[in-house]
Amino acid sequence: MTAADAFSAGISSRPEAAEAPALSIDGVSHSYGPRQALIDVDFSVAPARFTALLGLNGAGKSTLFSLITRLFGIQRGHIGIFGHDIAQAPGEALRLLGVVFQPRTLDLDLSVTQNLLYHAALHGIGRRDARTRSGEVLARIGLADRAGSKVRDLSGGQMRRLEIARALLHRPRLLLLDEATVGLDVKARADILNHVRQLVSEQGISVLWATHLFDEIGASDDLVVLHQGRVLARGKVTQVIADAGGSDINTAFMRLTGSTAQNGSPTP
Numbered sequence: 135m136t137a138a139d140a141f142s143a144g145i146s147s148r149p150e151a152a153e154a155p156a157l158s159i160d161g162v163s164h165s166y167g168p169r170q171a172l173i174d175v176d177f178s179v180a181p182a183r184f185t186a187l188l189g190l191n192g193a194g195k196s197t198l199f200s201l202i203t204r205l206f207g208i209q210r211g212h213i214g215i216f217g218h219d220i221a222q223a224p225g226e227a228l229r230l231l232g233v234v235f236q237p238r239t240l241d242l243d244l245s246v247t248q249n250l251l252y253h254a255a256l257h258g259i260g261r262r263d264a265r266t267r268s269g270e271v272l273a274r275i276g277l278a279d280r281a282g283s284k285v286r287d288l289s290g291g292q293m294r295r296l297e298i299a300r301a302l303l304h305r306p307r308l309l310l311l312d313e314a315t316v317g318l319d320v321k322a323r324a325d326i327l328n329h330v331r332q333l334v335s336e337q338g339i340s341v342l343w344a345t346h347l348f349d350e351i352g353a354s355d356d357l358v359v360l361h362q363g364r365v366l367a368r369g370k371v372t373q374v375i376a377d378a379g380g381s382d383i384n385t386a387f388m389r390l391t392g393s394t395a396q397n398g399s400p401t402p
């Protein structure tokens with residue numbers, strides 16, 4: 135059995151399993167005019183697992199995120215969140231989803247808490263409940279001591295953590311992060327990863343972590359390798375490496391894609 139088979143069998147095709155996959159991507163294709171950005175993409179994210187979506191620039195990660203969040207309509211295929219088809223039951227599906235996009239979208243002149251309260255109001259969360267939830271999410275992401283600070287005074291890593299806190303306000307069960315560590319130094323990157331991994335191990339949140347950096351992927355993670363719009367491999371990291379005949383994630387990626395690597399991150 136290949137890693138892909140094992141991954142699918144373990145996650146998507148267990149009729150006895152009470153819970154559907156946190157995220158299921160089935161036969162999804164997307165084109166921008168003549169340019170095909172995604173080609174028959176299939177994979178799933180298991181509940182309470184950290185799944186890395188590894189791909190170089192242009193692999194199709196952002197396009198996929200735009201489809202999952204319904205920024206774009208689905209041209210072909212199906213996307214489900216905990217069993218709710220996002221085209222048929224968008225309300226139920228999106229309620230369970232939190233997203234951290236690549237560009238920063240915080241109001242720098244408001245405080246940390248004010249940013250959260252503003253976002254909560256957009257979600258229809260009442261003021262008192264919003265204050266309670268803000269305290270909760272800041273504690274979960276290690277920012278409780280900065281609640282009253284102006285966002286402008288935070289470090290880049292703290293701003294990213296605030297965006298994660300904001301994405302957790304409506305208590306989603308699936309969190310998508312698109313290149314969440316871009317522009318951060320090594321320590322801040324490790325810090326964000328640790329916090330997100332804790333959300334998985336301690337809170338049971340399911341995570342899809344899009345990245346182009348090998349060193350952000352752990353040996354016990356699930357992995358999807360996306361290249362030029364196609365899924366080249368998916369499964370447990372160790373299985374993907376073994377199936378590709380590599381000795382580590384770098385060599386496995388190179389074998390799968392024919393790319394070369396420099397400084398821990400792949401280049402085309």
Ligand SMILES: Nc1ncnc2c1ncn2[C@@H]1O[C@H](COP(=O)(O)OP(=O)(O)OP(=O)(O)O)[C@@H](O)[C@H]1O
Pocket residue numbers: 166169170171189190191192193194195196197198313
């Ligand atoms: N609005 C658009 N119009 C035309 N082509 C696009 C558009 N957005 C993306 N593409 C193309 O679709 C393909 C996938 O791009 P996408 O941004 O989804 O990849 P990515 O993996 O997120 O890369 P990056 O990390 O650089 O954002 C690329 O070939 C890109 O040039």
